[in-house]
Structures are given as structure tokens and as C-alpha cells.
Amino acid sequence: MIKLRKESRTMKIRIIASIATVLMVAFGAAASAAEVTVIQKDKKFDKKAVTINKGDSIKIVNEDSIAHNIHSRGAGKFDLGVQKSGTSSSHVFASDGTFKIRCAIHPKMKLKVTVK
Amino acid sequence: MDRYLNRIGGILTENKHKAKAIVVTAGVIAGLVMTMSAPAFSGEIKSREEWKKEYVRPAEVPFPVDNPYTAAKADLGRTLFFDPRLSGSNYISCGTCHNPSLAWGDGLPKGIGHAMTVLGRRTPTILNLAWAEQLMWDGRFDTLEEQVLGPMSAPVEMNQQMEAIVTELRSIPEYQTLFKVSFGEEGITIPNIAKAIATFERTIVSGIAPFDRWVAGDEAAISEKAKRGFDLFNNKANCVACHSGWNFTDDSFHDIGISDTDIGRGKELPGVAVMQHAFKVPTLRNVVERAPYMHDGSAKNLFSVVAHYNNGFVKRPSLSSEIYELNLTDSEQADLVAFMKTLSSNDAPVAFPKLPAYDQTLAGSVSGTNPAAGEGSDMRGPENAVAAEPQTCGGFFQHWLLCK
Numbered sequence: 001m002i003k004l005r006k007e008s009r010t011m012k013i014r015i016i017a018s019i020a021t022v023l024m025v026a027f028g029a030a031a032s033a034a035e036v037t038v039i040q041k042d043k044k045f046d047k048k049a050v051t052i053n054k055g056d057s058i059k060i061v062n063e064d065s066i067a068h069n070i071h072s073r074g075a076g077k078f079d080l081g082v083q084k085s086g087t088s089s090s091h092v093f094a095s096d097g098t099f100k101i102r103c104a105i106h107p108k109m110k111l112k113v114t115v116k
Numbered sequence: 117m118d119r120y121l122n123r124i125g126g127i128l129t130e131n132k133h134k135a136k137a138i139v140v141t142a143g144v145i146a147g148l149v150m151t152m153s154a155p156a157f158s159g160e161i162k163s164r165e166e167w168k169k170e171y172v173r174p175a176e177v178p179f180p181v182d183n184p185y186t187a188a189k190a191d192l193g194r195t196l197f198f199d200p201r202l203s204g205s206n207y208i209s210c211g212t213c214h215n216p217s218l219a220w221g222d223g224l225p226k227g228i229g230h231a232m233t234v235l236g237r238r239t240p241t242i243l244n245l246a247w248a249e250q251l252m253w254d255g256r257f258d259t260l261e262e263q264v265l266g267p268m269s270a271p272v273e274m275n276q277q278m279e280a281i282v283t284e285l286r287s288i289p290e291y292q293t294l295f296k297v298s299f300g301e302e303g304i305t306i307p308n309i310a311k312a313i314a315t316f317e318r319t320i321v322s323g324i325a326p327f328d329r330w331v332a333g334d335e336a337a338i339s340e341k342a343k344r345g346f347d348l349f350n351n352k353a354n355c356v357a358c359h360s361g362w363n364f365t366d367d368s369f370h371d372i373g374i375s376d377t378d379i380g381r382g383k384e385l386p387g388v389a390v391m392q393h394a395f396k397v398p399t400l401r402n403v404v405e406r407a408p409y410m411h412d413g414s415a416k417n418l419f420s421v422v423a424h425y426n427n428g429f430v431k432r433p434s435l436s437s438e439i440y441e442l443n444l445t446d447s448e449q450a451d452l453v454a455f456m457k458t459l460s461s462n463d464a465p466v467a468f469p470k471l472p473a474y475d476q477t478l479a480g481s482v483s484g485t486n487p488a489a490g491e492g493s494d495m496r497g498p499e500n501a502v503a504a505e506p507q508t509c510g511g512f513f514q515h516w517l518l519c520k
Contacts, residue, residue, distance in 0.1 A: 067438070104388045
């Protein structure tokens with residue numbers, strides 16, 4: 001009977017430890033992978049340049065009444081497609097470097113992303 | 117009886133609820149169908165006075181840090197711009213296609229280049245390029261300095277061998293002096309040719325139009341019809357989505373549904389779906405003087421343009437989300453045209469420069485020929501060359517007027 005209680009307690013400790021580990025990993029990952037928000041308004045980005053860490057993402061919010069289309073050419077190129085008014089899109093930067101981001105529709109909209 | 121009436125009332129009430137539900141459902145469906153099939157203007161709602169503030173002219177012309185303005189450089193650029201010796205044939209200048217008498221365009225549906233080659237697109241105006249980025253209909257050049265050299269070296273346009281142009285200009289003593297004044301010991305180089313022409317082009321700015329006087333407070337400067345057109349421009353007709361700001365362009369790229377096979381910006385950005393068939397939004401300044409319209413010159417006048425945007429476009433996956441059926445009445449379309457007519461400035465005629473003469477010294481008289489003329493460089497092609505009358509073709513203006 002005592003042995004069974006001990007095993008049960010050990011099992012509980014293991015389960016709690018496992019949950020704690022999972023939570024730590026999850027929260028740890030969330031804490032290390034940040035997300036920077038960039039607003040599109042009046043055919044402009046609200047920032048000219050951002051610096052982030054590898055694995056971080058940029059969330060681009062369209063507050064204009066018109067559509068935008070965020071993309072980047074060259075190494076690590078990507079295209080987020082047409083982004084309608086009131087919507088947002090995110091992109092994770094998996095590698096370091098400097099990325100020039102533009103709206104394909106409105107190329108005067110420029111954002112420099114430096115990933116360390 | 118009461119029970120009967122109550123029953124009747126109950127049936128009526130029940131039916132009323134059902135009818136209401138049917139009406140509401142039908143309304144929702146109709147709304148959804150309308151939303152799906154005919155988007156309406158969803159831009160910013162502002163008063164006329166608030167919109168007018170969006171169109172105030174800038175106080176200064178911007179010049180880049182790496183190519184600042186000097187009067188000498190702009191003058192040199194102007195001389196080069198009108199000098200046909202910058203083409204392989206010595207027959208086409210920048211000003212041949214970008215003719216100041218035609219609001220710096222050529223008035224043709226499609227440009228004409230070397231050996232009378234009909235080009236693929238209409239010649240765009242060069243008005244107000246100081247504010248532009250991503251030059252050409254497809255935006256393939258980032259800066260004006262890059263753009264200047266593009267048509268000059270393109271075989272179908274000015275067909276100039278770029279390595280030869282420096283030699284050609286160095287053979288003209290006055291050009292040596294002019295380049296030295298602007299660029300010091302660097303003198304005549306390809307980048308400096310580009311810098312000088314780009315500087316001149318940045319000085320080509322549309323003048324004060326009746327619209328500008330109205331924005332500045334002169335209510336009598338434009339008609340009531342034009343004012344209604346301005347309201348439509350910024351609301352129902354949704355022109356402002358792209359033709360925004362004092363220059364009436366945001367330099368964006370859109371597929372506006374022209375029925376042709378030219379993919380425009382799509383060639384530069386092949387992976388971006390919305391850039392297929394997309395072209396640069398042109399300025400509307402002095403637009404009434406620049407017919408025909410669109411990148412392919414397919415619209416003969418401004419009424420044709422408005423009719424296209426009203427409901428004449430081709431629907432395809434890349435069509436801009438800003439293009440949808442406008443349901444403009446004939447009267448509204450006329451108002452829009454009346455408004456666009458107020459965007460023309462009454463600028464003074466542009467004087468053509470006197471071009472630097474060839475070297476008349478003994479050292480410059482090698483073999484007695486024009487040192488800048490290349491063999492087989494007649495842009496008119498072998499058929500037309502026979503009929504040419506060189507004695508009537510002196511100077512840029514006569515070249516353009518008499519020899520074309």
C-alpha cells in the first residue's frame with residue numbers, strides 16, 4: 001500500500017515536471033521569438049527600418065483603405081500576396097542578413113529589415 | 117369569434133415573422149451578391165475642402181544627394197537632351213519622343229525608335245519626374261540617372277553604342293568645356309552624361325494650372341462642373357486610389373484591365389501575381405495635351421479613358437482591386453473629364469538650345485567627315501533613306517518637323 005502511494009507520488013512528480021518542461025520550452029520559445037508590428041498607413045510604413053533576431057517575425061498590418069502586396073527580392077525572397085484593407089500578414093525571418101522589403105504595388109513604400 | 121380572430125391574428129403574425137425572415141434573408145443574399153459582384157468605393161470619406169489639402173503643390177523640386185542641382189549642369193543636360201548626336205543615327209534626340217510641344221510626349225499611340233521601329237508602348241511624358249521612382253511603364257529603372265541611359269543604348273530606340281558616345285562628344289570642343297564646368301576633371305563620361313540629362317529632366321515641372329489656383333483659394337478658377345468632377349475623382353470614381361497627391365500619381369503599378377498581351381511589371385516581378393499586366397500609374401498633370409492614353413495608346417481621348425474605368429476593362433486574376441465597375445452616368449463622366457482639363461498649365465513655349473558645333477580646327481577634320489556619324493546609321497532605314505533631303509534637315513526642330 002505504501003509502495004503504491006510512493007509510485008503514485010513519483011508518477012505525479014514526473015507528470016508535473018513534464019508539464020513544467022513543456023511550458024518552459026513553450027514560454028521560452030515565445031520569449032525568444034519576438035514579433036515586430038509594422039503599420040501600413042497612407043501608402044507608407046510607420047517605420048523605415050527594424051532590427052530583429054533570427055527567428056523573429058514581422059507582422060505587417062494594413063490600415064489603408066487600399067490593398068498592398070509585401071514582397072522582398074534577392075536572397076530570402078518572399079511574397080506575402082495581396083493584403084486587403086484591415087488585414088495583417090506575418091513573415092518569419094529564419095536567416096540573418098539585411099532584407100529590403102517593399103510593397104510591389106506601391107514601391108515607394110520601403111522597409112529595411114536587419115536580422116542579427 | 118374571438119378565438120377565430122386570434123387564430124387569424126396568429127397566422128398573420130406567424131406569416132409576418134416568416135415574411136420578415138424572408139425579407140431579411142433576401143436582403144442579406146442580395147447584399148452579399150452585390151458585394152461579390154460590384155464593389156463600391158471604400159476609400160476615405162472627406163469633405164471637398166479636406167481633399168483639396170491633399171493636392172497642394174510642393175515648394176521645392178527634390179534633387180538627389182549624389183547628383184545635386186547646379187544651373188550649369190541643368191543647362192548642359194538640356195543641350196544633351198535636344199542633341200540628336202546622342203543617338204546611333206545622329207537623328208533622334210531624347211526630345212524627339214519627349215517633345216515639349218506635346219507635353220513632353222510624342223502624341224503617338226506607340227513610340228517610334230531607330231529605323232522607324234514602332235515600339236511596344238506609348239511614350240510617357242517626362243513631366244515631374246523629379247518626384248518619380250521606378251521609371252518606365254514597367255518600373256525597370258530605379259533612378260532617373262539609370263533611366264536616361266536605357267533608351268539611349270536600346271537598339272530599337274536611340275541605338276547608341278555607349279562606348280562610342282563618349283568619343284563622339286569629346287570630339288566636340290564646346291562639350292568638353294561644358295562638361296568641365298559641371299564635372300571638373302572627370303569631364304565627359306557616361307555617368308556624367310546621365311547626371312546632366314537627369315538634372316535637366318528634374319527641372320521639367322508642370323506649371324500652375326487652374327486647379328492649383330482653385331486649391332489655393334480662387335473659387336472662380338474652375339467651373340462647377342469641374343468641381344463636381346473633383347468630388348467624383350475622390351469618391352465614387354475612385355481615381356484617387358492611384359492618382360493621388362499634387363502630381364496625380366502615387367507611382368504605383370496596377371493591372372487596369374487593358375486587353376493586350378503585354379505583362380508589363382510582371383516581367384520584372386514574375387513571382388508576384390498582382391503585377392502581371394501591371395503598369396506604372398502616370399501623372400495626370402497636363403493630361404489633356406497628351407492623347408492618346410494608356411500604355412498602349414488604345415484610348416483616343418479622356419472620354420475613352422473614363423469609359424474604360426467605368427466598365428470597359430478586362431477581368432482577369434491580376435486585375436487591381438481598385439478597378440471595379442463604377443456605374444458612372446454620362447453626366448458624371450463628363451464632369452470627370454471637365455475636372456481633368458483643369459490640370460493643364462499654360463506654360464511658356466520651350467526654347468531649343470543652340471547645339472555645340474563640330475570641331476572646325478585642322479586637327480578635327482579627320483577624313484573630312486562628320487566625326488560623330490557612324491556607318492549605316494540612318495535611322496530612317498534603307499527605304500526611306502533614298503528619299504531623304506539632307507538640305508532641309510538642319511537642326512533638331514527641322515529634323516523632327518521636316519524629316520520624319
